[in-house]
Amino acid sequence: MTELVIETAGLRRTFGKKDEIEAVAGVDLRVEAGSIFGFLGPNGAGKTTTLRILATLLPPSGGTARVMGTDVARDPADVRQRIGYVAQSGGSDARMSGRGELVMQGRLFGLSGAASHERAAELVAAFDLADAGDRPTGTYSGGMRRRLDVAIGMVHRPGLLFLDEPTTGLDPQARARMWDEVRRLRETGTTVFLTTHYLDEADALCDRLAIIDHGRIVAEGTGPELKRAVAGDVITIGIDGNGELVRRLMAAQPFVREAGFADGTVRLYVDDGEAGLPLVLRILDGAGLAPQALALHRPSLDDVFLRQTGRSLRDTAA
Amino acid sequence: MRLFHDTWLVFRRSLGLTVRQPAWLIAGVMQPFVYLLLFGPLLNSLSSMPGFPTGGAFNVFVPGLLVMTALFGSTFVGFGFISEMRSGVVERMRVTPMSRTAAVLGRTLRDVVVFMVQGLILVVLAVPFGLTINPVGVVVAFGLLGLIGLVLGPVSYAMALLIGSEDALAPLTQAIALPLLLLSGIMLPMSLAPDWLRTIASFNPLYHATLAIRALFNAQFSSPDVATGIVTTGVCALASVLVASRAFNRATA
Numbered sequence: 380m381t382e383l384v385i386e387t388a389g390l391r392r393t394f395g396k397k398d399e400i401e402a403v404a405g406v407d408l409r410v411e412a413g414s415i416f417g418f419l420g421p422n423g424a425g426k427t428t429t430l431r432i433l434a435t436l437l438p439p440s441g442g443t444a445r446v447m448g449t450d451v452a453r454d455p456a457d458v459r460q461r462i463g464y465v466a467q468s469g470g471s472d473a474r475m476s477g478r479g480e481l482v483m484q485g486r487l488f489g490l491s492g493a494a495s496h497e498r499a500a501e502l503v504a505a506f507d508l509a510d511a512g513d514r515p516t517g518t519y520s521g522g523m524r525r526r527l528d529v530a531i532g533m534v535h536r537p538g539l540l541f542l543d544e545p546t547t548g549l550d551p552q553a554r555a556r557m558w559d560e561v562r563r564l565r566e567t568g569t570t571v572f573l574t575t576h577y578l579d580e581a582d583a584l585c586d587r588l589a590i591i592d593h594g595r596i597v598a599e600g601t602g603p604e605l606k607r608a609v610a611g612d613v614i615t616i617g618i619d620g621n622g623e624l625v626r627r628l629m630a631a632q633p634f635v636r637e638a639g640f641a642d643g644t645v646r647l648y649v650d651d652g653e654a655g656l657p658l659v660l661r662i663l664d665g666a667g668l669a670p671q672a673l674a675l676h677r678p679s680l681d682d683v684f685l686r687q688t689g690r691s692l693r694d695t696a697a
Numbered sequence: 698m699r700l701f702h703d704t705w706l707v708f709r710r711s712l713g714l715t716v717r718q719p720a721w722l723i724a725g726v727m728q729p730f731v732y733l734l735l736f737g738p739l740l741n742s743l744s745s746m747p748g749f750p751t752g753g754a755f756n757v758f759v760p761g762l763l764v765m766t767a768l769f770g771s772t773f774v775g776f777g778f779i780s781e782m783r784s785g786v787v788e789r790m791r792v793t794p795m796s797r798t799a800a801v802l803g804r805t806l807r808d809v810v811v812f813m814v815q816g817l818i819l820v821v822l823a824v825p826f827g828l829t830i831n832p833v834g835v836v837v838a839f840g841l842l843g844l845i846g847l848v849l850g851p852v853s854y855a856m857a858l859l860i861g862s863e864d865a866l867a868p869l870t871q872a873i874a875l876p877l878l879l880l881s882g883i884m885l886p887m888s889l890a891p892d893w894l895r896t897i898a899s900f901n902p903l904y905h906a907t908l909a910i911r912a913l914f915n916a917q918f919s920s921p922d923v924a925t926g927i928v929t930t931g932v933c934a935l936a937s938v939l940v941a942s943r944a945f946n947r948a949t950a
Contacts, residue, residue: 434792435792436788436791436792456794459792459793459794460794462792463792464789464792466785466788466789468783468784468785468788469784469785470784470785470786470788470789470790471784471785471786471789472714472781472784472786473784474714474717474718475710475714483706483710484789484793486706487703487706487790487793487794487795488793488794489794531789
C-alpha cells in the first residue's frame with residue numbers, strides 16, 4: 380500500500396458568528412505519495428478553504444486532516460516543516476531579488492547563511508532563473524515569477540507541495556513550461572497538490588482528481604475514470620431562446636439519460652451518440668425548432684464537471 | 698532563540714528594503730524640520746511666559762519634535778504591511794516555522810532605527826537654532842524614543858493585520874494619532890494647559906515620554922519626570938508587543 384500524504388475525514392469549516400456559513404462540509408480526501416493530485420471546483424465551492432486548512436493557514440471547525448502523517452490542528456508547526464505552499468497571489472516582494480527571497484526562506488527554515496546561499500544557487504539554476512536571480516522580482520515576467528514562487532516553496536525540500544492555481548494568468552508557453560516543472564517535481568519524489576481552473580491542465584498533468592462543490596467532494600478518481608462515470612456520449616444543441624423548452628422536450632425522450640441547459644447550450648447525455656443524433660434532429664424539426672449548432676462529443680472533463688456541479692468551470696473562472 | 702533569530706532576519710530584510718528607498722528617510726525629516734524652521738521661532742518669544750518650562754525654547758521644542766518623528770514613524774507603518782500582505786509575502790512566511798512575534802518585532806525595530814536616524818539628523822540641524830546638547834541626556838532620550846516605537850508600531854501592525862485594507866485603516870489611524878499628538882504636549886508644553894486638559898493628557902503615555910525627554914535634554918536626571926516617563930513607556934511597550942504578538946499568533950488571514 381502506498382503511503383498517504385494527505386488524509387482527511389469529515390473535514391469541516393464554518394464561518395460567521397453563528398457558524399451559519401459552511402464552506403467545507405465534510406470532505407474526505409486521500410492523496411498518495413508521489414502523485415500529482417488536482418483539486419477542482421467552482422469559485423466559492425470550498426476549494427481554497429480546504430487548501431488553506433491543509434496548509435495550516437486555517438484551523439478546521441470539525442473532522443480531521445493529517446498532512447504528511449501529522450494532524451494539522453494538533454501540530455501545525457510540524458506540518459509546516461514538511462510542506463511547501465505556493466499561494467495564488469505568489470509570495471515574493473517586488474523589491475527583493477529572487478535570490479534574496481530564496482535565501483530568506485532558507486534562513487526561516489533554519490538553514491545557515493552559507494547553506495541557504497548554496498540552496499538558493501541550486502534552485503536558481505534548476506528553475507532557470509540564473510540570469511535574473513539578482514534582479515528585483517518586480518522586473519520578472521509572469522512565468523519567471525511563478526517559477527520563483529515554486530522554487531521558494533521547494534527551498535526546504537518538502538515532501539508535499541501545495542500549488543494554488545499555478546498557471547492562472549500565464550501565456551501558453553509559460554504554462555507548458557510550468558507543467559514540465561510540476562512533472563519534474565513528481566519525478567524527484569515530491570507529491571504535488573494543485574488547484575486549477577483549467578480542465579486541460581487537470582487532464583494533462585494530474586494523476587488523480589477530486590471535484591469539490593458546495594463544500595463536498597462530488598467526484599474523485601483518475602481522469603479516465605471520471606469520464607467513464609459520465610458514460611456514453613454528449614450531444615450539444617446550440618439554441619436561441621427556447622433552451623429550457625428543448626431541454627424539457629429532450630429529457631422526456633427514452634434514449635436521453637440526462638439533459639441540461641446552461642450558457643445557451645443544451646447538453647444531452649446519451650448511450651449512443653451516433654444513433655441519437657438523427658432522433659434529436661427529427662424531434663426538433665417536429666416541434667418547429669431549428670438549432671444553430673448540433674455536435675457530438677466524447678465526454679471531456681468539462682462534461683464531468685458540468686454533470687457534477689451543474690456549472691461549466693470555464694465560466695466560473697475568476 | 699527562534700524569536701531572536703527570526704526577529705533579526707525580519708529586521709535585516711525590512712531595513713534592507715527601506716534603505717533602497719532613501720526618499721522615505723528624507724520625507725520623514727522634512728516635516729519636523731519645517732516645524733523647526735517655521736514654528737520654532739514663535740516659541741522664542743513665548744518662552745518668557747509664566748508656566749513655560751525652563752531650558753530655552755529649542756530645548757523644549759526639539760524633544761517634542763523628536764516624539765513627533767517617532768509618532769509619525771510608527772503609527773503609519775501598518776500601511777506598508779498591508780501592501781506586504783497583498784504581495785503574499787506575509788502569508789508565505791506564515792507557512793514556515795517563523796516566530797509570529799518576530800514578524801512584528803523585526804519590522805518594528807526597523808521602524809525604530811529609521812526614525813532614530815531621522816531624529817539624529819533633526820538634532821544636528823537644531824543646534825544652530827540654539828539647542829544645547831547634553832550627550833548622556835541625548836543617548837537616554839533616544840532610548841526612550843525607541844520605546845515609544847515599541848508602543849505604537851505593534852499596534853499599527855496588528856490593526857493592519859486585522860483590518861487588511863488601507864481604506865479602513867486610514868480613518869482609524871487618524872482617530873488614534875490625532876488625540877495622541879494633541880494630548881502629548883509636543884507642540885506647546887502641557888504646563889500651559891488648563892488643569893482638566895492636563896488631567897486627560899496624563900493618561901497619554903506620550904505625554905509622560907515627552908516630559909521625560911525634555912528633562913533629559915536639559916540634564917535634569919533626577920527629575921521625577923524621567924523615571925515616570927521611562928517606566929510608563931516601558932510598561933506600555935511590553936503590553937503592546939504582547940497584544941500584537943497574540944494577534945499575529947491567532948490570525949488566520
